[in-house]
Amino acid sequence: MTVSLFIPCFVDLMYPQVGISMVRIFERLGHKVAVPKTPACCGQPAFNTGYWDESRAIGVPMLEALKDADAVVIASGSCGAMMSVFYPQLFAGTPHEAAAKAVAAKCFEFSSFLVNKLGVTDLGAKFPHKVTFHDGCHGLRELNNKRPPRELLAKVKGLELVEMGAAETCCGFGGTFSAKFPAISTAMGEVKCASALETKADYIVSCDSSCLMQIQGLADKQKKGIKTIHLAEVLAQS
Amino acid sequence: MSAPATHFNEDARRVAPDTRHRGIIQTAMGKYEVVRDQRKLLFQDWQGARNLAARTKFEAVNHLDTHLAEFARNIEARGTKVHWASNAEQARNIILGILRDKQAKVIVKSKAMTSEEIHLNDAMEHAGYEVVESDLGEYIVQLRKEPPYHLVFPAMHLTRGEIKDLFQKKLNDAPSDDPEALTMVARRALRKKYLQADVGITGANFAIAETGIISITENEGNARLTAALPKTMITLVGIEKILPRLEDLALFLPMLAVMGTGQALTCYNTMYGGPRQPGEADGPEEYHVVLLDNQRTTLLADAEQRDALGCIRCGACLNVCPIFRNVGGHTYGTVYGGPIGSVITPHLRGLQQWKHLSYASSLCGACTETCPVKIDLHHHLLQNRRNASAPTTGKPSFLQKLAFKIFAPVANKPALWSLTTKLSRIGMKLRGLVNGSAIDPAQAWTKTRDLPPIAKQSFREWWKEQGK
Numbered sequence: 001m002t003v004s005l006f007i008p009c010f011v012d013l014m015y016p017q018v019g020i021s022m023v024r025i026f027e028r029l030g031h032k033v034a035v036p037k038t039p040a041c042c043g044q045p046a047f048n049t050g051y052w053d054e055s056r057a058i059g060v061p062m063l064e065a066l067k068d069a070d071a072v073v074i075a076s077g078s079c080g081a082m083m084s085v086f087y088p089q090l091f092a093g094t095p096h097e098a099a100a101k102a103v104a105a106k107c108f109e110f111s112s113f114l115v116n117k118l119g120v121t122d123l124g125a126k127f128p129h130k131v132t133f134h135d136g137c138h139g140l141r142e143l144n145n146k147r148p149p150r151e152l153l154a155k156v157k158g159l160e161l162v163e164m165g166a167a168e169t170c171c172g173f174g175g176t177f178s179a180k181f182p183a184i185s186t187a188m189g190e191v192k193c194a195s196a197l198e199t200k201a202d203y204i205v206s207c208d209s210s211c212l213m214q215i216q217g218l219a220d221k222q223k224k225g226i227k228t229i230h231l232a233e234v235l236a237q238s
Numbered sequence: 239m240s241a242p243a244t245h246f247n248e249d250a251r252r253v254a255p256d257t258r259h260r261g262i263i264q265t266a267m268g269k270y271e272v273v274r275d276q277r278k279l280l281f282q283d284w285q286g287a288r289n290l291a292a293r294t295k296f297e298a299v300n301h302l303d304t305h306l307a308e309f310a311r312n313i314e315a316r317g318t319k320v321h322w323a324s325n326a327e328q329a330r331n332i333i334l335g336i337l338r339d340k341q342a343k344v345i346v347k348s349k350a351m352t353s354e355e356i357h358l359n360d361a362m363e364h365a366g367y368e369v370v371e372s373d374l375g376e377y378i379v380q381l382r383k384e385p386p387y388h389l390v391f392p393a394m395h396l397t398r399g400e401i402k403d404l405f406q407k408k409l410n411d412a413p414s415d416d417p418e419a420l421t422m423v424a425r426r427a428l429r430k431k432y433l434q435a436d437v438g439i440t441g442a443n444f445a446i447a448e449t450g451i452i453s454i455t456e457n458e459g460n461a462r463l464t465a466a467l468p469k470t471m472i473t474l475v476g477i478e479k480i481l482p483r484l485e486d487l488a489l490f491l492p493m494l495a496v497m498g499t500g501q502a503l504t505c506y507n508t509m510y511g512g513p514r515q516p517g518e519a520d521g522p523e524e525y526h527v528v529l530l531d532n533q534r535t536t537l538l539a540d541a542e543q544r545d546a547l548g549c550i551r552c553g554a555c556l557n558v559c560p561i562f563r564n565v566g567g568h569t570y571g572t573v574y575g576g577p578i579g580s581v582i583t584p585h586l587r588g589l590q591q592w593k594h595l596s597y598a599s600s601l602c603g604a605c606t607e608t609c610p611v612k613i614d615l616h617h618h619l620l621q622n623r624r625n626a627s628a629p630t631t632g633k634p635s636f637l638q639k640l641a642f643k644i645f646a647p648v649a650n651k652p653a654l655w656s657l658t659t660k661l662s663r664i665g666m667k668l669r670g671l672v673n674g675s676a677i678d679p680a681q682a683w684t685k686t687r688d689l690p691p692i693a694k695q696s697f698r699e700w701w702k703e704q705g706k
Binding site: 007009011012013014015016017018019020023033035037039040041043045046047048049050051052053054055057058061137138140141142168169170172173174175177178179180181182183184185186187188189191194212213216218220221 | 247250251254255307464469507521531560561564565596598599600601602603604606607620624625627628632634638639642643645646648649650655659662674680682683685686687688690691692693694695696697698699700701706
């Protein structure tokens with residue numbers, strides 16, 4: 001199978017190793033990886049701010065770029081939810097409605113693609129650390145993605161998963177929310193960090209680099225010794 | 239920015255970093271979550287119960303006209319006077335008219351968010367009546383001259399020490415900060431008022447169309463005393479509180495208790511079907527029910543968000559909301575706080591004035607996940623944002639629209655994205671010189687958080703280098 005990889009804008013610019021890890025993992029599993037000439041962004045910022053026309057201006061070329069893909073893997077639960085859940089709403093009643101539904105049906109968040117589509121949980125990875133897992137809200141509640149990342153982590157050699165109390169509590173990122181309401185966003189991040197610290201884990205793992213940017217950014221500023229890492233980077237370690 | 243938005247932002251900036259406040263709320267909600275989850279297990283199939291509740295409420299709301307007429311017919315048949323109020327002013331005037339007729343002086347009230355919604359206490363006090371809230375939490379916030387903090391727990395933001403000091407100051411009676419002793423203080427004060435009161439005013443949890451009864455659920459017995467002791471009883475109820483059948487209570491009473499307070503059932507569940515009937519030993523001589531619209535029909539007309547009228551005011555969405563848990567109940571500046579308030583307030587009080595509440599959410603969806611009647615809360619916040627910004631239904635912000643318009647070709651054209659990548663690298667380096675300061679263009683982020691650098695090689699640059 002050819003896996004079409006969509007690397008969202010901020011992952012492209014700030015977390016390229018997440019995308020590189022995904023390429024390595026899929027190639028190791030014997031799949032061909034393609035990086036289609038999609039827009040760099042899924043259009044979620046405009047969509048979430050209420051500017052649906054402007055969001056569609058990005059969504060239309062995205063639909064075009066992905067129309068022939070076998071399966072699209074998205075390196076973010078949040079952008080994954082945008083493409084597989086919200087595109088059909090965004091394009092409802094427009095000439096692109098059918099195309100949006102067709103693309104939505106073949107979009108997968110990375111961990112869900114491995115477990116639910118490929119049926120793979122053991123990637124032979126080794127990561128001898130105590131970790132805790134942060135559920136990104138979109139992955140958890142829009143994509144119902146509670147199980148796949150944990151099944152993947154369970155097979156990593158040397159890895160110990162300790163759940164934190166607030167695993168399902170939002171980290172406070174929320175896209176433009178984090179800059180529009182920085183005090184609220186920061187307070188939410190502090191609650192998250194406190195819960196993660198209680199586990200005494202070495203790393204916070206997540207499927208969303210955006211959440212990790214929030215958590216790591218706050219922890220670094222407050223000099224809290226928390227390290228964050230994307231699930232794909234964990235799974236690429238051997 | 240609207241005045242409510244300015245108020246919200248100022249209060250949020252003040253309250254969110256307040257770790258003492260945060261601690262009080264997190265502790266209270268932590269305890270609530272434990273008992274809520276225990277009680278949920280009493281349902282054989284909680285998700286099935288939610289589905290049924292959502293269907294029942296949606297059916298009730300979709301046939302509101304016939305259910306309301308049926309309710310009114312049935313409760314009037316036993317001598318109740320039903321009043322129809324289109325808006326807050328009409329409702330206040332109806333109630334003030336009854337008080338005048340009865341030559342009332344003292345009014346005792348049990349908990350009613352609808353009365354907060356129409357600012358009834360202010361109107362009654364302004365007209366010279368003595369008004370006493372009888373729910374302990376409501377009584378406390380009334381003494382403090384502040385609105386309820388939460389739909390179900392009006393005084394949850396206060397410690398017992400603060401309540402002791404309040405009672406000492408206002409009632410000159412507070413032997414200790416022991417909760418039981420404090421309750422006895424309030425009880426002593428309130429018992430006198432029940433006996434003096436000429437009129438009792440209550441809210442309602444449900445109005446049953448089939449039988450014409452009002453269902454009130456409570457834990458202190460204060461609503462029963464409010465209803466039973468004064469000669470005249472008034473119930474103020476929003477039109478969306480309709481349930482079609484009496485048997486629906488078998489689902490909704492335990493559901494409300496579980497999600498509201500983590501109880502299997504609240505201590506007192508009472509049904510009021512009219513004034514004292516011939517041969518009955520107690521009950522009011524006169525019973526008035528005021529049915530309140532106040533823009534609920536505006537929400538009913540919105541096909542996307544009509545399900546929000548199914549809300550049973552359990553407060554469960556507030557309890558799990560990380561925004562509520564950090565900014566607290568008073569910051570919203572609304573009668574209905576938390577996610578449900580952020581959804582419905584723009585419909586009840588104006589989209590442009592109240593749209594900021596729909597933006598003040600990370601869209602995490604914890605509210606929708608917990609809502610017992612399955613209101614699609616966080617998606618309604620998205621729809622409010624769209625309605626507020628679309629040229630057809632709202633007022634787009636020129637600058638935001640422009641920014642997104644410019645961003646689209648940048649994201650769409652690989653050459654422009656590549657150029658942006660290079661420029662960002664330089665821009666971020668320059669920004670780093672003023673990192674976190676007032677002139678940092680990213681200071682909304684960097685004041686409290688570090689920002690990662692732009693990578694030396696982006697993913698797309700790396701991929702290009704692979705030559706695949």
